[in-house]
Amino acid sequence: MLHMNIIDPVSKVSIDDHPEPEKLNTGRAARVKAVCDEFDIEIIPGNDYPKPGQVRATATIDRIMAKYGEGHMRLVLSTLSETKGNHGLMTQTSLWATSDLIRACQEWVDADVSSWLAAWDQIPMGFLLWHCNELSGISHQRHALAGAMYVMLVHYSRGRKAGKDIDYSFMRRIQKAEGMPSPRETNQQEAIALGLEFIRVKESLPAGEWLPWLRDNAGVSYATALKYMSLARSVAA
Structure with a gap:
């Protein structure tokens, strides 16, 4: 089936990277609805444009839950639905990018979820989605958005980072290339x-x-x- 890159006529943001399956089976659909209901998120038909507090990317939610579990999905929905301005931007791309960042920053989320959400309050999600759309067809929207959001999370959290060992040799190469003192x-x-x-x-x-x-x-x-x-x-x- 031919897939068109659907653009929200108001925000000019790409809604999807690839097509959602037409319909989930009854059991999976019920599980998606149950987790969305916990956050007062309304599921709407796939041909409607989401408003704040609405989502149509049910297959994405189902896939994330199947891969990483309901607890992880709750963190994804909580991060988007309970932070400033992001409850209206729960798209396929933003759901996957948020999932990626939670997995990358799991130690931070587990240790201090309040500072995690506070950092997300500062992220201009719509602005980032809009500019990531400029890379559509060249760079995967999910990865472009996750990278852009990660830089802003590090900035607004004053240095909280992903739970990965720092490559100091790489950092020294950057410092040398940019003329920065070690x-x-x-x-x-x-x-x-x-x-x-x-x-x-x-x-x-x-x-x-x-x-x-x-x-x-x-x-x-x-x-x-x-x-x-x-x-x-x-x-x-």
Whole structure:
């Protein structure tokens, strides 16, 4: 069957990446309806455009539940239906992308679901869907949307990330390519700056007052202060 890329005439957003099956069997349809009812989500016919609180991508919900379980599907629907502006954008693409991100960030979701939902409150889903549609036919909409949303989640959550080990060698290559100092270089620069400040303060204080000042104000040990001062002198020499 020929599939047309359906565009919402109001939002200009691609609704589907590929066709939904015509109809679920009675048991599967009942299971989808039950989980949607938990979040007051109304299921509408496939030829209607969803309004806030409505969904027509029932086959997608069924597939996600079959693959990852009802608990996972509840998290997907909760994330979309209970966050700002997203309850009107429960499409095939957004459901799959949200599912992908929950799986990627499962540790974050389990540890602090409130901050997870708070970060989603900041995501302009419609804006992202609209721009991802510009890649239709070139890049899979689900993956494009998930990538765009992930960048925004990391930004708005102030650094919460997917539960995957960081590839520090890759990060160093990026830093080198972009001319960014490495953490080691940054630490050394900070140590030099502190060393110069310690030298300045010591020279400005009367004899015998620098050690009390260091103890009360510096937040580092005497040995560390001497190390920083020595490093600063070696650079200045």
